[in-house]
Amino acid sequence: KAGVTQTPRYLIKTRGQQVTLSCSPISGHRSVSWYQQTPGQGLQFLFEYFSETQRNKGNFPGRFSGRQFSNSRSEMNVSTLELGDSALYLCASSFQSPGGQETQYFGPGTRLLVL
Amino acid sequence: DAKTTQPTSMDCAEGRAANLPCNHSTISGNEYVYWYRQIHSQGPQYIIHGLKNNETNEMASLIITEDRKSSTLILPHATLRDTAVYYCIVRGGSNDYKLSFGAGTTVTVRA
Numbered sequence: 001k002a003g004v005t006q007t008p009r010y011l012i013k014t015r016g017q018q019v020t021l022s023c024s025p026i027s028g029h030r031s032v033s034w035y036q037q038t039p040g041q042g043l044q045f046l047f048e049y050f051s052e053t054q055r056n057k058g059n060f061p062g063r064f065s066g067r068q069f070s071n072s073r074s075e076m077n078v079s080t081l082e083l084g085d086s087a088l089y090l091c092a093s094s095f096q097s098p099g100g101q102e103t104q105y106f107g108p109g110t111r112l113l114v115l
Numbered sequence: 116d117a118k119t120t121q122p123t124s125m126d127c128a129e130g131r132a133a134n135l136p137c138n139h140s141t142i143s144g145n146e147y148v149y150w151y152r153q154i155h156s157q158g159p160q161y162i163i164h165g166l167k168n169n170e171t172n173e174m175a176s177l178i179i180t181e182d183r184k185s186s187t188l189i190l191p192h193a194t195l196r197d198t199a200v201y202y203c204i205v206r207g208g209s210n211d212y213k214l215s216f217g218a219g220t221t222v223t224v225r226a
Contacts, residue, residue, distance in 0.1 A: 056213065090158050105161055
């Protein structure tokens with residue numbers, strides 16, 4: 001099976017712009033989670049989508065939003081970019097095993113640099 | 116998530132087994148032990164997980180003590196490509212939806 005793919009891999013934007021990142025989950029996975037990773041804050045949860053619905057949300061401002069399509073592909077959008085938004089944005093897909101455990105598999109990430 | 120404690124760093128010789136310890140003394144009965152690793156600037160890679168029995172897959176083995184308060188990840192034949200930060204985390208059931216990584220163990224495999 002192909003792994004989680006994310007596009008683009010690298011992105012440079014300027015303050016005030018907006019950006020859209022894309023994630024294609026592993027085939028058959030219906031849950032997609034987004035994370036922001038920075039050296040200072042580590043891995044921080046943004047939100048999770050399941051069957052096109054946002055199921056869980058982290059503590060990020062409303063500038064960060066996402067959506068999921070019927071084929072489970074997901075996008076996240078960051079509006080009015082700030083310098084502090086520079087980070088590695090990770091997408092992870094998962095499925096629920098019969099025992100209830102969901103193992104998350106990460107994509108390679110999108111490295112965003114805001115100038 | 117229950118807290119985990121890992122050594123900050125460790126070195127390993129190429130071709131030798133790497134044994135990575137993790138303490139999780141406050142683990143609950145329904146919580147699993149997961150291991151991920153992250154090679155510099157890449158996405159984290161799932162390695163293995165277990166509840167109470169020892170587990171093995173093509174990447175590694177996971178040994179969980181009988182009281183479940185600690186575990187060891189074993190990379191049987193370390194290669195230079197195994198150099199990475201390894202994260203041990205504890206997760207509950209389906210309601211435990213997000214991952215949280217601690218500082219992890221930086222493993223350096225030397226030729």
